[in-house]
Amino acid sequence: MNQTLDVRGLTVRYGGVTALDGVGLTVAPGELVGLIGPNGAGKTTFIDAVCGFTRATGTVRLGHRDLTGRRAYARARAGLGRSWQAADLYADLTVRENLAVGAYRPDWRRTLAEVLRGRARHDERVAELLGIEDLLDRPADGLSAGQSKMVDLARALAADPGVLLLDEPAAGLNTAESRLLATRLRTVVDTGTGVLLVDHDMALVLGVCDRIVVLDFGRVLAEGTPREIQDDDAVIAAYLGRTARGDRRGKGDRP
Numbered sequence: 001m002n003q004t005l006d007v008r009g010l011t012v013r014y015g016g017v018t019a020l021d022g023v024g025l026t027v028a029p030g031e032l033v034g035l036i037g038p039n040g041a042g043k044t045t046f047i048d049a050v051c052g053f054t055r056a057t058g059t060v061r062l063g064h065r066d067l068t069g070r071r072a073y074a075r076a077r078a079g080l081g082r083s084w085q086a087a088d089l090y091a092d093l094t095v096r097e098n099l100a101v102g103a104y105r106p107d108w109r110r111t112l113a114e115v116l117r118g119r120a121r122h123d124e125r126v127a128e129l130l131g132i133e134d135l136l137d138r139p140a141d142g143l144s145a146g147q148s149k150m151v152d153l154a155r156a157l158a159a160d161p162g163v164l165l166l167d168e169p170a171a172g173l174n175t176a177e178s179r180l181l182a183t184r185l186r187t188v189v190d191t192g193t194g195v196l197l198v199d200h201d202m203a204l205v206l207g208v209c210d211r212i213v214v215l216d217f218g219r220v221l222a223e224g225t226p227r228e229i230q231d232d233d234a235v236i237a238a239y240l241g242r243t244a245r246g247d248r249r250g251k252g253d254r255p
């Protein structure tokens with residue numbers, strides 16, 4: 001079921017480093033929100049903290065449920081879906097089996113309900129949505145980078161998340177693969193699933209997102225439509241640079 005993600009005052013400290021300092025954002029059903037910023041700005045830390053992989057203060061709500069303080073597995077079961085920077089598929093399994101693993105829940109009531117609802121059919125619908133139905137019976141080993149990323153996205157969607165947080169899904173993709181990813185992401189969002197997209201591919205983020213939040217040194221530097229963000233002087237100085245429009249990567253990416 002699609003739900004609104006509502007994060008407030010998220011703060012993460014690693015020893016003396018404040019990786020996130022009171023960051024808040026929302027992702028509504030059917031909304032594609034970009035989260036961008038220079039290397040080390042806190043983007044992955046934000047996803048880790050929201051999903052319960054990093055200790056944090058602040059509040060995380062999904063729909064009517066308060067997930068603050070809950071363990072990572074409980075947040076995932078509540079509907080927080082995520083992908084990781086490296087698309088680590090199960091190489092020995094087929095694409096279909098990878099989706100089944102993504103959807104697995106160690107809860108017999110839910111498993112029974114899913115069987116009755118037609119779990120396999122659901123996975124096929126997800127595969128069709130992302131245009132990978134022809135890959136379902138192929139082993140994950142041997143897929144191209146672009147195909148692997150799409151399967152990784154499908155695996156996260158197979159769990160029927162209330163909202164999806166994607167960490168650099170375009171990393172390693174060429175321009176054509178990145179464009180295809182943009183189209184597929186739009187299709188996913190149009191089904192009503194809210195998506196938070198972290199990526200350094202500015203052509204992708206500026207081209208596909210409804211709204212963008214910019215982080216710098218663990219704080220929200222700016223928030224707005226892609227047009228507003230491209231024209232924001234503070235964002236240009238910290239990240240985009242003067243000639244950023246259409247560039248593949250943000251100028252503030254530290255080498």
Ligand SMILES: Nc1ncnc2c1ncn2[C@@H]1O[C@H](COP(=O)(O)OP(=O)(O)OP(=O)(O)O)[C@@H](O)[C@H]1O
Nearest residue numbers: 014017018019037038039040041042043044045046
């Ligand atoms: N496990 C950790 N222990 C200590 N410091 C960490 C840890 N993880 C991240 N940091 C620090 O927290 C800050 C934010 O890092 P984070 O990886 O979230 O940034 P990012 O915006 O995702 O960067 P990138 O674009 O390079 O992926 C950085 O200063 C980083 O060095």
